[in-house]
Amino acid sequence: MxxxxxxxxxxxxxxxxxxxxxxxxxxxLADTLGVALGTVVIGYKIPKTELNSLIxxxxxxxxxxxxxxxxxxxxxxxxxxxxxxxxxxxxxxVVSAATTTGRTLMPYVAVxxxxxxxxxCTGLAIEENTQNLLQTRPAIGGxxxxxxxxxxxRPQMATVRPRSTKILAPDSSRTGSIEYIPISEDWFSSxxxxxxxxxxxxQQGAIDxxxxxxxxxKGLKKKDNFKLIEKLAVALGGEVGASRxxxxxxxxAYPHQVGLSGKxxxxxxxxxxxxxxxxQHLAGIKTAKCIVAINSDEHAxxxxxxxxxxxxxxxxxxxxxxxxxxxxxxx
Amino acid sequence: xxxxxxxxxxxxxxxxxxxxxxGTMIRSSSSSIxxxxxxxxxxxALTIKDVKGARVSVITMGPAGAIxxxxxxxxxxxxDAVHLTDRAFAxxxxxxxxxxxxxxxxxxxxxxxxxCGERATDGDTAQVGPAIASWLSLxxxxxxxxxxxxxxxxxxxxxxxxxxxQKVKVALPALMxxxxxxxxxxxxxxxxxxxxxxxxxxxxxxxxxxxxPSFIGLKGSPTRVVKIETPKVSRNCTLVHVxxxxxxxxxxxxxxxxxxxxxxxxxxxxKHA
Ligand SMILES: Cc1cc2nc3c(=O)[nH]c(=O)nc-3n(C[C@H](O)[C@H](O)[C@H](O)COP(=O)(O)OP(=O)(O)OC[C@H]3O[C@@H](n4cnc5c(N)ncnc54)[C@H](O)[C@@H]3O)c2cc1C
Numbered sequence: 179m180x181x182x183x184x185x186x187x188x189x190x191x192x193x194x195x196x197x198x199x200x201x202x203x204x205x206x207l208a209d210t211l212g213v214a215l216g217t218v219v220i221g222y223k224i225p226k227t228e229l230n231s232l233i234x235x236x237x238x239x240x241x242x243x244x245x246x247x248x249x250x251x252x253x254x255x256x257x258x259x260x261x262x263x264x265x266x267x268x269x270x271x272v273v274s275a276a277t278t279t280g281r282t283l284m285p286y287v288a289v290x291x292x293x294x295x296x297x298x299c300t301g302l303a304i305e306e307n308t309q310n311l312l313q314t315r316p317a318i319g320g321x322x323x324x325x326x327x328x329x330x331x332r333p334q335m336a337t338v339r340p341r342s343t344k345i346l347a348p349d350s351s352r353t354g355s356i357e358y359i360p361i362s363e364d365w366f367s368s369x370x371x372x373x374x375x376x377x378x379x380x381q382q383g384a385i386d387x388x389x390x391x392x393x394x395x396k397g398l399k400k401k402d403n404f405k406l407i408e409k410l411a412v413a414l415g416g417e418v419g420a421s422r423x424x425x426x427x428x429x430x431a432y433p434h435q436v437g438l439s440g441k442x443x444x445x446x447x448x449x450x451x452x453x454x455x456x457x458q459h460l461a462g463i464k465t466a467k468c469i470v471a472i473n474s475d476e477h478a479x480x481x482x483x484x485x486x487x488x489x490x491x492x493x494x495x496x497x498x499x500x501x502x503x504x505x506x507x508x509x
Numbered sequence: 510x511x512x513x514x515x516x517x518x519x520x521x522x523x524x525x526x527x528x529x530x531x532g533t534m535i536r537s538s539s540s541s542i543x544x545x546x547x548x549x550x551x552x553x554a555l556t557i558k559d560v561k562g563a564r565v566s567v568i569t570m571g572p573a574g575a576i577x578x579x580x581x582x583x584x585x586x587x588x589d590a591v592h593l594t595d596r597a598f599a600x601x602x603x604x605x606x607x608x609x610x611x612x613x614x615x616x617x618x619x620x621x622x623x624x625c626g627e628r629a630t631d632g633d634t635a636q637v638g639p640a641i642a643s644w645l646s647l648x649x650x651x652x653x654x655x656x657x658x659x660x661x662x663x664x665x666x667x668x669x670x671x672x673x674x675q676k677v678k679v680a681l682p683a684l685m686x687x688x689x690x691x692x693x694x695x696x697x698x699x700x701x702x703x704x705x706x707x708x709x710x711x712x713x714x715x716x717x718x719x720x721x722p723s724f725i726g727l728k729g730s731p732t733r734v735v736k737i738e739t740p741k742v743s744r745n746c747t748l749v750h751v752x753x754x755x756x757x758x759x760x761x762x763x764x765x766x767x768x769x770x771x772x773x774x775x776x777x778x779x780k781h782a
Binding site for chain 2: 253257277278282283286287288290292293298316318323324325327331367368370373377384386414415440442461468469470471476481483485486488489491494498499503506
């Protein structure tokens, strides 16, 4: 029986959290189909404990391509690895993360393998009679939900947004196989060479895979006031986001921009302060699990999408939230 | 140097409002624009042209009206354009679309650099760029935020990825997709507008680009849309008003109960790795 596969990503030798999320998706699909769940890891010197954690989180077989030349992602090389693996194992479904890596690699592989690919799925299910994969995804800025299938081509490929799936509780009694794939020199292309990494500016981490994101907009009035947003983010254990207006004014760096021309994110909690909720901003947060908004204008659009709204002056409301959070952590 | 920029025509969304009752989009006009994220690809190409000198060609696939976005690109400073249009292209998914665009690029002649926007604002897949690179077996550099150095045979660029900026050196010819940080989009010039008006843009159909009929349109698309729903956007917002100390206190109690119920208040804030 053809397996269901996920593509696991690593960073600095560790399996990324999103890859564990994919295993939860894959496990459900594999169980419905009654087949095994495989996962592919491409990288260098990935510790055995990390590979075992894939099994603990739901994988039955782990396929590892481990080589110094695979230490960072380059599209052509990684694609060559996957194309070879697909040909050998013929997985029926392949799920990858909708990360910068997954969104680059999957379309490249889909062309080479003549496979159907659906981006950014929020729902994956198996159609009862046909056993086809039903892929549901938001489109047009999240204003419609489309369900897509790939009737005649295999594998059926999909990417899934980080943070859209709950990780299965690890089960150390689960067993599975770890298979190291023989390295083939044919995989390697020298067209892209990774020269290095530069960290994001400032103290703040990336919003892409954050659980909680606190964003500020033009309502913050000046750069200095953005410290309020940073403080709130830190107090809640989240990262800082911003509207385009805030980014264009230089109050926050572009990697933190949320929305149509910035990032689309699905945090568990999105907090927006001094953001009006323009359609282009909302396009980036349609799949956030929970939205809290602070705005002095009770007619602000952001409240249409929010689960909880505070109509008030952010300059008094945020300090009050901080005070409460502080008194809680002291308690 | 020859650069080809791929652009898409998308529905204008900047003045779209949401219908609060039905949760659907109300389009004030049915006007179409260049996909806003493709403007950054045009800007990147024109910056290279300014600095190094280059011929910049633009290609779009779409119905008759799509010629408008090509004229706009010429008005911004692009040199020539091709319009791919054929009933047989209709219904193409990203796999088939990327095949059609790749065929057109082959016909025009493989350039040194192909530039695309990060994604289109309507389909929102970000798949077409990398897929074209795959058809042409070119290296794909996605999420490019900065082009640092251009040589005859290579480009050094930065990519904005989750962990920060990754610096790469890519051999040409290559395909790159760019993000907003690449530059500030220029406006069309008067001279450009005149040129756009005067220029005649060739139209190519499936036959012209020697497309395999089984690879294009709905028939050639591996994926099928089987259902479209319009999710309700409203989330039944609990709204609290803060006007004075008393209402602040009520609002805070209510907010903290809300956050606590949903497990957002792990003590001290738990940061995920
Ligand atoms: C092609 C295109 C792409 C775009 N992409 C993006 C994108 O990716 N992301 C994005 O965010 N935007 C994007 N935009 C821009 C978008 O249309 C809006 O202009 C932008 O989101 C507005 O930012 P804002 O909410 O910070 O500012 P404003 O709309 O000015 O809102 C400020 C809000 O702050 C509130 N406020 C003011 N003072 C206070 C106070 N003291 N306390 C509480 N509230 C206060 C006001 O009531 C107001 O609602 C895009 C636009 C276009 C055309």
